Amino acid sequence: MKTPIHITHVIVGLDVGGAERFLLRLIEAHRDDPQYAHRVISLTSKGTLGARLEEQGIPVTALGMKSLWDAPRTYARLKRALRTNRPDVLQCWMYYADLLGGLAGRRLGIRRILWGIRNSHFESGGTRLKRAVRRSCAIASRHLPWRIVCVADSALEVHARAGYDRTRMEVIHNGYDPDAFTYSDTGRRRLRRELGIPPDSLVIGSLGRYSAAKDHHSFVQAANAAMRQRRGLYFMLVGRDLTRDNPALASQIAATMHPERFLLLGQRGDVADCLSAMDVFCLHSRTEGFPNALGEAMSVGLPCITTDVGDARLLLGQGGRVVPAGDVPALAQAMIDMADLDAAQLHAMGARARRRIADHYTLDHAVDQYESLYQTAMALPY
Structure with missing residues (x-):
């Protein structure tokens, strides 16, 4: 049997939100597919969706970050987790996970790093420290990720204008299953x-x-x-x-x-x-x-x-x-x-x-695009 592609997802948390729900759908789409093996690392807690993932046999690790001031300790824990279960592809979701996951992955020599951008307003509020993280991501986008996946065309344009490396960016829209999510x-x-x-x-x-x-x-x-x-x-x-x-x-x-x-x-x-x-x-x-x-x-x-x-x-x-x-x-x-x-x-x-x-905008179409990205990543030297 062909060895599956091991994908580790790094995300800020697993409470119910747009990125979290789509991550769940993406993993569930591979439930019976032996080509893909997923695990999830939450920078904070297992939230609402962690138990649901674990019920399906998906390993979930929570690093317990309480605030951005915990970032150094969380980064060390993340690096240890990635070293213990080194993935073929490291997929990061949203700014904090992008930055910490990208730094930890590169430190361990992982090249197949995907970043995720989920909003269309680069400087939409937040503390000074949070805005600094966003700006740091823009600078690091030229070095840390292999590809940057934007959820929307508008997100790509806004972040490219803010300094993200446009040559590494592409759009994969959310997908929905109109047969499973239907009127009752x-x-x-x-x-x-x-x-x-x-x-x-x-x-x-x-x-x-x-x-x-x-x-x-x-x-x-x-x-x-x-x-x-x-x-x-x-x-x-x-x-x-x-x-x-x-x-x-x-x-x-x-x-x-x-x-x-x-x-x-x-x-x-x-x-x-x-x-x-x-x-x-x-x-x-x-x-x-x-x-x-x-x-x-x-x-x-x-x-x-x-x-x-x-x-x-x-x-x-x-x-x-x-x-x-x-x-x-x-x-x-x-x-x-x-x-x-x-x-x-x-x-x-x-x-x-x-x-x-x-x-x-079906889920099948979105999953196909992610699978193509994973397969292309595997053609890269590790």
Whole structure:
């Protein structure tokens, strides 16, 4: 039997996020493929997804980094882990993992190093130390990685302009499995019944953790404006820290005078059912690369509203409406426009969204591109 390609992934953490979910999908796609053997090193903890990977027989190591000040100790632990289980290909995900993984890999003589870029805003906030890490990555991009994989065309352009080595960069978009991640009428009925949503109501929902980059503040403001002009609107928020225990979010929702119209579900394991319970999906972020949540909503067949961030416009195509990031009146108007469509129009828009995923952004296509990259890397001398 042919020896498998051993790939070690270095990632900051394994909580639920876009990069983490795609890493999980990529590894699961090779579950029954003897050509590829994966292991994962988290710089921090095993998070939510570590146990799921381990259940599938994937070795997962957590290095316990608490902050960037732990970087020297984490780097030493990472180097020991890579020396113990030396991979054929070292794949790093996002800035901190790129830098520490690249340095450790090169120190051990590993040449087949892949970096990952997951956002389209090189200097989008963060502490001075974090910005220094990003700038260091730009300088090191000429020496540490063999290839740099960007999740979006916009991510490639932004980082190339910021000093990354364009000659080493390429784009592999996220991929989705429209057969596995699909609409569930049973899930829709169950969840809407549990939440007490009236049958004639329109539910506009969003998916993603609470953070400044996701801009839930603008979503709530736009929802409040839309509610004043259209009856029967409900708003579902799914993701980490999207609960009544979040004081900033709860306070803003209470100020709308209709807190009962906001359904805060927190982090869930039944994401496809949550999306199925929605009538319209809304991505309201200020920054994105190639938004996983939008692709998942499209796979379920939802008509979508998205802010014009990263490659969201490219991904959505004719499957919904695009508005400027941070433009609350435009976002509110898009919600109103969706509320004015009849069921057949919403269904047709959602069908176009799902078809776009099936035609252009399947998981199989993304996995094929990564496999081609792995095979090309193996042709290099170690």
